Amino acid sequence: MKMNTQADRIKVQEYAAPYDLVSYLNEYHRSIAAPDEFWVEQSRLLDWKSPFSKVRNVDFGTQGVTIRWFEDGVLNACVNCVDRHLGQRGNQTAILWESDEPGVTEKITYSELHASVCRLANGLRALGIRKGDCVAIYLPMIPEVAIAMLACARIGAIHSVVFAGFSADALAGRVRDCGARLVITADASVRAGKRIPLKSNVDEALRSCPLVEKCIVVARTSADVDWDAERDVRYVELVDAQSRECEPEWMNAEDPLFVLYTSGSTGTPKGVLHTTAGYLLSCALSHRHVFDLREDDIYWCSADVGWITGHSYIVYGPLANGATTLMFEGVPTYPSPSRFWEICDRHGVTIFYTAPTAIRALMREGDDHVRSTDRSSLRVLGSVGEPINPEAWRWYFEIVGDGRCPVVDTWWQTETGTIMIAPIPGVTPLKPGSATFPLFGVEPVLVNNSGDEIEGAGEGLLCLKQAGPGIMRTIYGDPKRFFKTYFGRIPGLYFTGDGCRRDEDGYYWITGRIDDVINVSGHRLGTAEIESALVAHPAVAEAAVVGYPHETKGQGIHAFITVKAGIEETEKLLGELRLSVRRQIGPIAQPDVIQWAASLPKTRSGKIMRRVLRKLAEGQTNDLGDMSTLAEPGVVATLAKSTQARG
Numbered sequence: 106m107k108m109n110t111q112a113d114r115i116k117v118q119e120y121a122a123p124y125d126l127v128s129y130l131n132e133y134h135r136s137i138a139a140p141d142e143f144w145v146e147q148s149r150l151l152d153w154k155s156p157f158s159k160v161r162n163v164d165f166g167t168q169g170v171t172i173r174w175f176e177d178g179v180l181n182a183c184v185n186c187v188d189r190h191l192g193q194r195g196n197q198t199a200i201l202w203e204s205d206e207p208g209v210t211e212k213i214t215y216s217e218l219h220a221s222v223c224r225l226a227n228g229l230r231a232l233g234i235r236k237g238d239c240v241a242i243y244l245p246m247i248p249e250v251a252i253a254m255l256a257c258a259r260i261g262a263i264h265s266v267v268f269a270g271f272s273a274d275a276l277a278g279r280v281r282d283c284g285a286r287l288v289i290t291a292d293a294s295v296r297a298g299k300r301i302p303l304k305s306n307v308d309e310a311l312r313s314c315p316l317v318e319k320c321i322v323v324a325r326t327s328a329d330v331d332w333d334a335e336r337d338v339r340y341v342e343l344v345d346a347q348s349r350e351c352e353p354e355w356m357n358a359e360d361p362l363f364v365l366y367t368s369g370s371t372g373t374p375k376g377v378l379h380t381t382a383g384y385l386l387s388c389a390l391s392h393r394h395v396f397d398l399r400e401d402d403i404y405w406c407s408a409d410v411g412w413i414t415g416h417s418y419i420v421y422g423p424l425a426n427g428a429t430t431l432m433f434e435g436v437p438t439y440p441s442p443s444r445f446w447e448i449c450d451r452h453g454v455t456i457f458y459t460a461p462t463a464i465r466a467l468m469r470e471g472d473d474h475v476r477s478t479d480r481s482s483l484r485v486l487g488s489v490g491e492p493i494n495p496e497a498w499r500w501y502f503e504i505v506g507d508g509r510c511p512v513v514d515t516w517w518q519t520e521t522g523t524i525m526i527a528p529i530p531g532v533t534p535l536k537p538g539s540a541t542f543p544l545f546g547v548e549p550v551l552v553n554n555s556g557d558e559i560e561g562a563g564e565g566l567l568c569l570k571q572a573g574p575g576i577m578r579t580i581y582g583d584p585k586r587f588f589k590t591y592f593g594r595i596p597g598l599y600f601t602g603d604g605c606r607r608d609e610d611g612y613y614w615i616t617g618r619i620d621d622v623i624n625v626s627g628h629r630l631g632t633a634e635i636e637s638a639l640v641a642h643p644a645v646a647e648a649a650v651v652g653y654p655h656e657t658k659g660q661g662i663h664a665f666i667t668v669k670a671g672i673e674e675t676e677k678l679l680g681e682l683r684l685s686v687r688r689q690i691g692p693i694a695q696p697d698v699i700q701w702a703a704s705l706p707k708t709r710s711g712k713i714m715r716r717v718l719r720k721l722a723e724g725q726t727n728d729l730g731d732m733s734t735l736a737e738p739g740v741v742a743t744l745a746k747s748t749q750a751r752g
């Protein structure tokens with residue numbers, strides 16, 4: 106392995122860098138100092154129906170926020186992801202699908218993708234969907250999910266993809282919030298050899314969604330499903346009847362492209378709204394640079410399309426760049442923990458992008474599962490979704506990448522739409538565990554608790570002074586909450602909710618959320634949502650949920666439960682509580698630990714002291730910090746005792 110470790114910095118010498126660090130930094134500084142000039146140049150990455158005359162209209166104001174980019178430009182996202190590649194890349198694979206069953210694959214060329222998207226787009230129009238209507242997509246990891254997103258984009262419908270692991274209740278809440286008129290789903294999903302019903306969840310959800318008129322059903326398996334002849338439409342029958350050509354709807358740059366729900370520290374999940382041109386341009390630019398995209402790359406992002414990573418880096422980024430994007434239906438450990446690397450070998454994957462939780466889980470299975478595979482096609486490895494601990498980083502670099510492949514740790518959020526802080530392969534010297542430097546157009550700042558900016562090395566709240574064109578525009582239907590959540594805390598800055606350290610070399614190290622959002626296996630959850638699912642059970646008087654460090658998941662979920670007077674704390678009740686969370690949110694939100702609490706530690710004003718609960722959940726029972734505001738000191742002692750008893 107040829108590697109130059111300068112102090113703590115790793116540079117893979119044999120990697121042919123696309124440009125050098127000085128050029129990158131010069132270009133970066135120009136993007137910050139002269140954003141209009143920089144983004145006009147970059148806008149050529151997209152095809153425009155009619156050009157824009159205004160570049161940027163952005164004000165992170167103290168009274169209100171304006172974020173508008175290229176605001177008089179006209180284009181279509183689907184045309185940019187599909188049609189414009191037909192000339193040169195019609196026969197190139199656009200989507201390379203590997204099913205749950207090893208080796209069962211499907212290759213969809215750009216021409217085939219075009220025909221499939223047009224057919225569905227025509228089908229949607231035939232069902233009455235028009236520009237500005239919202240379509241909910243509740244599909245597993247099958248090509249139809251990308252086809253559905255692109256078909257919506259083609260006709261100007263706003264898609265709202267709901268992760269197929271969410272429950273009927275969670276789906277219903279999202280469908281109602283975005284006012285969807287149509288849902289696209291499948292009979293079932295297939296994971297690790299098991300069939301998981303989806304259509305039945307939709308049937309249940311739609312009982313409380315009166316606006317939904319139609320439901321399109323993809324037949325992933327031959328499962329029997331209930332059928333509402335008035336409402337349900339078979340995907341195959343719908344698209345077979347349609348033409349392979351479909352005139353796109355020409356969209357204003359700031360017309361909505363999609364809504365994607367994500368958890369916040371309070372209340373119900375927020376519908377993050379992204380618009381057309383700025384988002385797509387930012388996807389294309391970041392995908393190109395952060396993965397050093399080259400002709401003939403086979404690019405694979407293992408995320409689920411139900412999350413922002415899937416939107417930006419399975420669908421929009423790679424397709425806007427005319428790349429081949431691999432989509433995997435299954436799980437990393439089925440039929441064995443070699444699955445990821447077998448897929449890399451089978452398809453000659455050159456760029457692989459996954460989450461630390463998967464890396465840690467596979468690391469635990471031992472090196473043999475990796476070493477038994479070839480992986481020589483790999484060139485770049487990416488990480489996303491949560492802080493990657495240096496041990497996992499090194500394993501990924503040394504064992505998976507054989508010390509040849511730069512690891513790009515990418516920090517960003519559903520709200521930022523695209524990658525904000527990340528290295529460039531071969532260009533940025535790496536430090537394991539650091540996302541390194543900001544990307545073009547992104548100006549991070551660290552502030553202390555009083556809102557003062559920290560210069561140079563230090564640790565504080567991560568905010569953005571500039572975020573480029575891909576950032577969210579609002580919370581769907583709730584602009585006040587948008588302003589309050591992201592701009593109300595530190596005047597003039599976008600507040601990310603993350604803590605961060607900047608070292609003496611200017612490297613950024615994300616330390617994790619500083620609010621009540623937890624990150625479980627890369628899935629973002631609000632503790633408030635889980636608490637509300639728990640208190641919905643009639644036996645529960647009060648619930649408090651906190652995250653705690655978990656070896657593979659990053660964070661685990663620890664719930665403290667106070668039962669109502671006269672209720673017994675039984676195993677049966679524990680089972681019911683877990684089920685309650687599964688029903689209302691989904692299996693990902695099920696607590697790892699449920700601890701009974703005679704009462705919860707509160708301040709005199711009645712606020713639960715989560716800081717104390719977090720320490721208890723970590724297993725720490727003394728040194729619990731300042732207790733001077735605690736209303737009843739005895740409560741903590743009792744809880745600490747029961748924590749100790751649990752071991």
Ligand code: PRX
Pocket residue numbers: 367412413414488489490491492493514515516517518519520540601602603615617618624627628629
């Ligand atoms: O806490 C940060 C963490 O994930 C949060 C965003 O979650 P979500 O909106 O679901 O998007 C995940 C995919 C982009 C952030 O606020 N996070 C994401 N990437 C990293 C990270 N934390 C540390 N390092 C990262 N690379």
